Every structure is written in C-alpha cells, then in structure tokens.
Amino acid sequence: MEVLVSERATQTVYGAIEAQLPALRRFAQRLSRSASDREDLIQETVMRALRSSHHFHPDTRLRSWLFTIMRNTFNTEYRRRCREPVGLDDAIIERTGMAAPQEWAVRRSELHCALRRIPPRSRRTLLLVAMGVSYIDTARLCGCEIGTVKSRVNRARKMLEDEIGRPGAS
Structure with missing residues (x-):
C-alpha cells in the first residue's frame, strides 16, 4: 500500500x-x-x-x-x-592538457575487465546507481524491488573491491 x-x-x-x-x-x-x-x-x-x-x-x-x-x-x-x-x-x-598517467590507464583497464566479470544484472544495476539514478528508478528500470537493487549494488561493489582493491588504497 x-x-x-x-x-x-x-x-x-x-x-x-x-x-x-x-x-x-x-x-x-x-x-x-x-x-x-x-x-x-x-x-x-x-x-x-x-x-x-x-x-x-x-x-x-x-x-x-x-x-x-x-x-x-x-x-x-x-x-x-x-x-x-x-x-x-x-x-x-586538447594539446595543452596533460595526458593521463599510465597508472590511470592501467586502473581503467582493470576496472573494465572487473566489470565484465560481474553478472549482467548486477553490473547494470551498479552502473545505473553509479550514474546517479535513484534506487527507486533503478528498481523500476530493472523490474525488481528496491531491496534487490541494494543487494545487487552491494554484491557488485564487493566483487569490484575484491577484484581491483579499495579506491585510494595502495
């Protein structure tokens, strides 16, 4: 209700x-x-x-x-x-801008590979939330409940953290 x-x-x-x-x-x-x-x-x-x-x-x-x-x-x-x-x-x-350091290029590549290993439903949910779509709207777009969205995002974040490490941690 x-x-x-x-x-x-x-x-x-x-x-x-x-x-x-x-x-x-x-x-x-x-x-x-x-x-x-x-x-x-x-x-x-x-x-x-x-x-x-x-x-x-x-x-x-x-x-x-x-x-x-x-x-x-x-x-x-x-x-x-x-x-x-x-x-x-x-x-x-563009010519006066600095090129991204090699480390960032490697991190981006690692992120792309890690994202590909996340199950498609969880990946889509994580990317929607990361782009600023609210949990409610993400649930509507994915055809599931808000709790499911939160679970998928949490699992996807955990998988990324396990795969490439915590941001800012060296």
Whole structure:
C-alpha cells in the first residue's frame, strides 16, 4: 500500500513539474542570454528535480523549489565556467592538457575487465546507481524491488573491491 501511495505522489510531482515548464523557461531567460544555455539549464533543472522528487515536501511551493534548483544549477555552472579558460579553441585545449598517467590507464583497464566479470544484472544495476539514478528508478528500470537493487549494488561493489582493491588504497 505504501509503495502505491509513494508512486502516486511521485507521478503527481512529475505532472506538477511539467506544468511549471513555462515558468522555468521565463526564469531561465533572466539567468542566461544564450538560447542553448537556457535549454540546457531547464533540462538540468528538470532532471535534478525528477531525481530528487522523493525529497519534495507537499507543503512547500513546487515553483519555489524548482526555482531554487535552477538558481543553484546556474550558480554551479557559472563557477565552473569561471575556472575554465575562455576563448581557446578545443584543439588548443586538447594539446595543452596533460595526458593521463599510465597508472590511470592501467586502473581503467582493470576496472573494465572487473566489470565484465560481474553478472549482467548486477553490473547494470551498479552502473545505473553509479550514474546517479535513484534506487527507486533503478528498481523500476530493472523490474525488481528496491531491496534487490541494494543487494545487487552491494554484491557488485564487493566483487569490484575484491577484484581491483579499495579506491585510494595502495
């Protein structure tokens, strides 16, 4: 019964977010001059809101919650852009960048091999969670219960740790 109530509430939030898209577009126009940057900002805001919909409290105003997410997203992107070089061609940036040390290339190769040895269901579940998909959404995508998702992720992490060692440990 709780799962049904939770799913209905989530669907209600999804519909309410969709109804707020025109207001989000207007707010994004105030924050960004570029049309493509505005669309990216709206998309990122909606994605973050959907990922965090389980944190939304029904007694708060959805529009204010979404605007806060958009403003924080914009500020984060602005700070990131301030740290990047301006006006350089991508080809120049690639040439000035440092190549990854050989150790990282070896670790990446080890990780790929270790991931291939994890059973497909557990691997898919682990990768979804690692990409930031919530446990609830991962359970829906994999067609299983949340407890199953948590078990699969835990087992997959354990297998990776046994295979390639703990991150940061030498």
